[in-house]
Amino acid sequence: MVRAIIEPNYAAWRDKAREMLGAHVRPHEVDWCDATQTGSLMMEEPGLPRFVDPSEVKVPAEFLKLAAGVCAHTDERRFAILYRLLFRITRGGERHLMDHPADADMTLCRGWTKAVGRDVHKMHAFVRFRLVGVNEETGREQFVAWYEPEFRILRMASSFFEKRFAGMDWSILTPDECAHWDGHALSFSPGVSRLSVPDADAHDDLWRTYYRSIFNPARLKIQAMKSEMPMKFWKNLPEARIIPDLISGSSLRVEEMLEEPERPVKPMPNNEYIKALHARRLQGPGES
Amino acid sequence: MELNRKLEILADAAKYDASCASSGAAKKDSRGSTGVGSTGGMGICHSFTPDGRCVSLLKVLLTNVCLYDCHYCINRRSSNVQRARFTPEEVVKLTLDFYKRNYIEGLFLSSGIVRNADFTMEQVIEVARQLREVHQFRGYIHLKTIPEASQELIEKAGWYADRISINIELPTQAGLDKLAPEKNLKNTTQAMGGIRRRIEETVAAKKEAQQVRNRPRAAAPVFATGQSTQMLVGADSSDDALVLTRADELYRDYRLRRVYYSGFSPIPEPSVLLPIKAPPLVREHRLYQADWLLRFYGFNVREIVPVAHPHLDLELDPKLSWALRNRDVFPVDVNRASREMLWRIPGLGTMNVARILAARRHGRLHLADLLRMGIRLKKIMPFIIAADHVPRASLLEGDQLRQRFLPAPKQMELNFHNPPPATPEDALMARSGQL
Incomplete structure (x- = not known):
């Protein structure tokens, strides 16, 4: 049995997996451990003294993409199952495994990447920047956001923000890691606590006004909202605090609409354009 | 201001x-x-x-x-x-x-x-x-x-x-x-x-x-x-066949990306010409489902709303309704059927159909394989054949099949002499027609 202790990220797994594969170590012979979860007493056992295969192994590009997603997940089994998949594809003669949606290992991995992908997507949606100042030298506005992703996806999610917000300086702070953009390059720094982020932005009130006004009280569908925007995200969304009021006030608002007297039709205004429209309508029969 | x-x-x-x-x-x-x-x-x-x-x-x-x-x-x-x-x-x-x-x-x-x-x-x-x-x-x-x-x-x-x-x-x-x-x-x-x-x-x-x-x-x-465009539903007397025929024409002749259906919902300042009605939320939902069938599942308007049924069934989704009207084409063998035929199985989306097509190159599909791919078996079982499954012939006959898919009736205690007061939620439900 070989024990592989790695930092829980894709690059570390990939390097270790390449080493194992080169030594023809079989999946059931490896015990994959997360270095951040293991006590310092545990030592990596030396790999079995075996023949090291110098030939390059070819892996489909699609597998590497899958592996990057799987590694960002937190399930303890992920490194082992990923290695088993890799072994089956390269050494096990199952080269077309990637196109097999019903395979048990593939199903698990696809499930994990889906959860990670969803987490990235939700981060793109629910990060809220706050304006903190203007850089005196460059004149660029500076924004900061606090976000708590479920998985370690900050780096994966950052390129989207780089492309979208190139013209402003921004930082996204998370408990694990922070990302920064200054108009030239992305950089990363260790995680911080929530206290380092301003709590509100002057525009949050305007945003809540918009949120309140765009809501249609006659079509209440609370469950639909909650399934797309689960309550765990609410604490960092400035608009979420008025949701309870919107819900409790909605039936009264609809009641009022229903009781409103019907408005009569006002006469046609003295406007050339409207007159021309009506004249044309009366001339030729419209399409049925 | x-x-x-x-x-x-x-x-x-x-x-x-x-x-x-x-x-x-x-x-x-x-x-x-x-x-x-x-x-x-x-x-x-x-x-x-x-x-x-x-x-x-x-x-x-x-x-x-x-x-x-x-x-x-x-x-x-x-x-x-x-x-x-x-x-x-x-x-x-x-x-x-x-x-x-x-x-x-x-x-x-x-x-x-x-x-x-x-x-x-x-x-x-x-x-x-x-x-x-x-x-x-x-x-x-x-x-x-x-x-x-x-x-x-x-x-x-x-x-x-x-x-x-x-x-x-x-x-x-x-x-x-x-x-x-x-x-x-x-x-x-x-x-x-x-x-x-x-x-x-x-x-x-x-x-x-x-x-x-x-x-x-x-x-x-x-x-x-x-x-794209938007069509208002429930404001005039147009039936679903009319709405979908117009939508279909817009997709074909003008290559629209989307037709949005907006159920007419109560507005402040109601007009004397258009009294306020309950928003037809379920109808709107069924129209969107039918719209999807037109655009992605190879259905045509007449199949979804035949002359005899110009309105969509509000209780069942339009693909299921079609299947119940066309039971003779079922069961469909998931290991052999064409993509177009798989699209017509109620409960199977285009993504799952693509997965089935990919998976069956690796071997014959059993129910467990379908389950692993995230397909909900309960809905599709009466309509499919898999390596280890053939539906009972009697299942595809008679009224029971429709009953199987109807929403479960709610147990109610009726007390006509002393009805409980309606809550605001009841009032909203009564208006919207949604439970």
């Missing part, structure tokens, strides 16, 4: 437009510019309101002053709603401020008709021009256009926008004559035809530009990548 109050009025005035899509735009982003914005990926819903609808765009009217008298609309000239008007600069600033805070994907701008169609169009275009040219904004812009506006202005709107749309409003001219006397179906479809031509010319020109290597990409003419 204070900005906050304007926003309140002009967002409230815009909320009856269902479209919120921000996908399908050409790829562009803000790298190398002093501005912000990107499009081209999947659209992002930045928030959800308690009506279950997503908030992805700042959806406002430039003004809710309007010369038209559309009786389903809160902004019609006969309504006494408070009026407001944004300056173009105000909308530009709001859009940028919201965008930089990652509240939104972009702007969806529409307007009441003031003075005439061209004047109104020019105002709307001015907002988009400032965003693009003064602020290098590369985010999503959707402009509502007015069919009576000049071709030149519609062109200009398409130049700045990622999507342009004209609302068809109702499926027939008879309906419009009664409820929206200034609107004309022919004008609308003519304008849609013009937009379709421009979109197709742009696509062709882009392709050509890509073939010429030395020509810079910017030389390709820019135009919106798609158009």
